[in-house]
Amino acid sequence: MPHLSPKTEENTKLIEYVASRTGRDSRLETCIQCGTCGGSCPSAMDMEHTPRDVFALLRAGERETVLSSNTPWICVSCYFCAVRCPQEIKIPDVMYTLKSMAITKGAYQDSAASDFSQTFVDMVENYGRSYELGLATRHYLRHFPLRLPSMAPMGMGLLSKKRLNLKPKKIQGIKQLNDILDRAKELEAA
Amino acid sequence: MSKYLYYPGCSMEGSGKAYHDSLMPVCEKIGLELQEIDDWNCCGATEYLGINKLPAYALIGRNLALAEAQANGAKDIVAPCSACYLNLTKTDSYMAKKDGVDELINDALAAGGLSYEPGQLSIFHLLDVIVHEVGLDTVKKNVVRPLTGLRVAPYVGCMAPRYDYAKRWSDSEHPLELDLLIEALGAEVVDYPLKTHCCGGHMPQISPDTAYELIHRLVDYAEEVKTDIMVAICPMCQMNIDAYQNETNQHLGTNHKMPIVFFTQLMGLAFGIDEKTLGFGTELISAKDALAEIGSEKTVVKKKRPRKDKNALPMPQPLISKAPTREKEISR
Numbered sequence: 389m390p391h392l393s394p395k396t397e398e399n400t401k402l403i404e405y406v407a408s409r410t411g412r413d414s415r416l417e418t419c420i421q422c423g424t425c426g427g428s429c430p431s432a433m434d435m436e437h438t439p440r441d442v443f444a445l446l447r448a449g450e451r452e453t454v455l456s457s458n459t460p461w462i463c464v465s466c467y468f469c470a471v472r473c474p475q476e477i478k479i480p481d482v483m484y485t486l487k488s489m490a491i492t493k494g495a496y497q498d499s500a501a502s503d504f505s506q507t508f509v510d511m512v513e514n515y516g517r518s519y520e521l522g523l524a525t526r527h528y529l530r531h532f533p534l535r536l537p538s539m540a541p542m543g544m545g546l547l548s549k550k551r552l553n554l555k556p557k558k559i560q561g562i563k564q565l566n567d568i569l570d571r572a573k574e575l576e577a578a
Numbered sequence: 579m580s581k582y583l584y585y586p587g588c589s590m591e592g593s594g595k596a597y598h599d600s601l602m603p604v605c606e607k608i609g610l611e612l613q614e615i616d617d618w619n620c621c622g623a624t625e626y627l628g629i630n631k632l633p634a635y636a637l638i639g640r641n642l643a644l645a646e647a648q649a650n651g652a653k654d655i656v657a658p659c660s661a662c663y664l665n666l667t668k669t670d671s672y673m674a675k676k677d678g679v680d681e682l683i684n685d686a687l688a689a690g691g692l693s694y695e696p697g698q699l700s701i702f703h704l705l706d707v708i709v710h711e712v713g714l715d716t717v718k719k720n721v722v723r724p725l726t727g728l729r730v731a732p733y734v735g736c737m738a739p740r741y742d743y744a745k746r747w748s749d750s751e752h753p754l755e756l757d758l759l760i761e762a763l764g765a766e767v768v769d770y771p772l773k774t775h776c777c778g779g780h781m782p783q784i785s786p787d788t789a790y791e792l793i794h795r796l797v798d799y800a801e802e803v804k805t806d807i808m809v810a811i812c813p814m815c816q817m818n819i820d821a822y823q824n825e826t827n828q829h830l831g832t833n834h835k836m837p838i839v840f841f842t843q844l845m846g847l848a849f850g851i852d853e854k855t856l857g858f859g860t861e862l863i864s865a866k867d868a869l870a871e872i873g874s875e876k877t878v879v880k881k882k883r884p885r886k887d888k889n890a891l892p893m894p895q896p897l898i899s900k901a902p903t904r905e906k907e908i909s910r
Contacts, residue, residue: 409631412677430776430795434788462785464792465624466776467740471750480741487628501784508625512637516619518588527783535786538828542821542862549860551593560617564690565640571689572636575682 392450399449406446410478410485418475419443425469425479435459439469439479442486455493460486461501500531513566516559521552580711582702583645583655584612587662587813588620593821594813596857597658600842601704603851607720608712612656615645621665623814624780635679636686638669643692645699658704660737660812666701671743703738705811705841706746709755714762722850724764727874731770731805732756733796733838735815739774750774756811759841763848768803772796777815782822790826793819797826797836807868808838816840820862837865847872 393399407416419440426438436457437445445454460483469479487505490496507527511519524543528536546552559565590598605612618641626634645655657663673680673696684693708717734756739747747753751774757767775796781789796819800808810816819838827834839861846856847869858865 411672411679413675430792431781431785431788433791434785458785460628462781462788464736464776464779464781464788466736466779468736468751468776471740471742484627484631488630491629504780504783505625505628508623509629512620512622512626517591518620518623520588520592524783532786535825538825542824545862546593546821549862551595551860553592557591559619561619561640561690564692565619565637568636568640568686568690568692569633572633572683572686573630575685576630576632 393452395449399451402449402451402454403443403446406482406485406489409489410481413478414481415475415477416443416446416482419447419477420475422474424472424474425477428468428472429463430466430468431462431464435462439463439483443477443482452495454486455490455495456497458496458498458501459483460490461496461498500527503527503531511556513569514558514562515556516562516565517557519553519556521554522556580609580707581611581613581654582707583648583699584614585618585621585641585645585655585657585662585666586614587657587659589659589813589817593817594659594840596843596860597813597816597840599855599857600840600846600851601658603855604842604845604849607849607851608708608716610707610712613648615641615648615655618644621662623661623665632682632686635669635672635683638665639673639683639687639694640690640692642666642670642699643687643694646694647692649699653698654700654702654707656702656704656707658811659814660703660735661814663701663703664737664741667743668741670696670699670701701744702746703811705734705738705755705759708845709759710746714758717759717762717845721763721848723848723872725844725848725872726764728765728868728872729768729804729806730760730765730844731768731800731803731808732760732773733770733777733800733808733810733815733819734773735810735812736774736776738811756809756841760809760844763844765844765848768800768805770800770803770805772799777812777818778822779814779818782818782825786825787829789818789822790829793822793826794830794832794834797823797834798832800836801834805836806871807844807865808836809841809844810838811841813840816861823863835863837861837863837868839865 407414423440426432426440432438437459442459463483465480491502511523622634622637687693739753740750742750760767778789778792816838843856
């Protein structure tokens with residue numbers, strides 16, 4: 389018997405909450421459980437729940453199961469589901485909402501996925517642009533040290549072909565950018 | 579001379595350098611003037627949106643605001659990277675709905691002394707501009723060395739034709755733009771139904787096994803249809819298939835060796851620009867053998883079509899040879 393979330397009001401209104409956080413026209417509640425999303429998904433084979441499952445779980449108020457699922461993290465944002473969904477649900481946007489909810493709750497266990505997003509965001513907030521070399525080294529050392537030997541030739545290849553910058557590029561308006569982002573974070577928390 | 583504001587995106591300065599290096603001389607030939615948006619910032623790729631939604635839109639909004647301020651008549655932005663293109667169009671179209679998101683984003687932008695009025699700019703992918711705005715006739719006029727005999731797989735990837743917020747592409751799953759361009763260069767387009775399947779995106783960093791499988795599918799099919807070279811329109815696609823192909827081989831016990839380059843590199847080649855200027859040689863899976871096929875006489879034995887069964891259901895017609903026009907409503 390799987391662990392079921394308690395039937396609190398917060399949980400029974402879970403699908404409405406996720407829909408409203410995603411945006412007014414997410415259309416999440418209109419899911420007819422046809423399964424086109426999972427059938428179109430290139431990475432469904434590695435998901436603990438297909439998107440259709442996730443929407444059913446949301447409707448059932450199974451907060452813990454959804455937020456600890458790897459599904460939103462394995463989503464590659466390819467939008468196949470979005471263009472095929474007969475109900476025109478903004479599925480990738482729903483996945484983004486679930487990711488940010490899982491981060492806030494600290495619910496998702498495999499930290500490689502959420503850490504990568506966070507590391508990327510840190511780089512952008514520090515420099516204003518992505519810094520591939522810094523991002524890759526920090527991420528792979530922390531999460532995939534065993535992959536380093538098989539990746540070394542690739543890293544060296546990219547470096548020798550000048551496809552990785554050794555130093556990050558910082559934009560001039562970095563303060564302006566952070567003022568904007570700080571204000572946006574305030575507004576989102578409100 | 580058509581003038582566009584140019585949003586390069588972070589990859590063009592690093593892993594996608596060959597894309598940048600080949601684009602510049604190609605632009606000169608086809609009369610495309612690109613004016614870089616001053617002090618642009620990262621679009622957040624697929625990462626920022628999963629952490630904080632509003633800051634992610636504000637991050638992209640800063641680029642739109644800077645572009646609008648710099649516009650001075652030119653109201654079109656062109657992005658060579660599909661992820662950047664998607665993020666810019668997505669933010670613009672969500673703001674244009676005027677359902678409150680636009681006000682929140684502008685509130686955040688105001689903290690940096692900026693603002694953006696949605697719908698002020700048109701946002702294009704580079705391939706779209708070249709095929710639909712510059713036009714294939716201009717491309718053909720510049721071809722001095724047709725890529726005859728080169729079998730090319732048109733790999734469009736997912737984020738340019740999907741979600742297609744601005745409704746510009748001929749189809750969201752099987753767009754023809756890249757096929758037509760390759761044909762215009764004199765090369766042979768292979769039938770590649772996986773053209774808009776995913777390259778793995780950020781999966782090499784998050785779930786490597788997922789990435790290996792996706793890369794394997796794309797490359798394996800390309801090999802099956804006797805592709806000499808794959809061509810990409812997005813730095814992330816090129817990076818994943820090129821740089822992670824050897825690792826994929828190690829993990830799956832396969833022996834793939836499929837080169838992938840940017841479409842602008844092939845354009846440059848057909849325009850007679852030398853390989854080094856175009857960034858050939860910076861790919862990890864060398865394109866050298868593939869390029870040697872140019873001008874070769876292929877003896878591809880065409881399969882005989884089976885006789886038509888009179889009782890069979892009607893089948894879809896073969897690919898049309900002309901791009902659907904903008905005016906024509908393209909239904910999904």
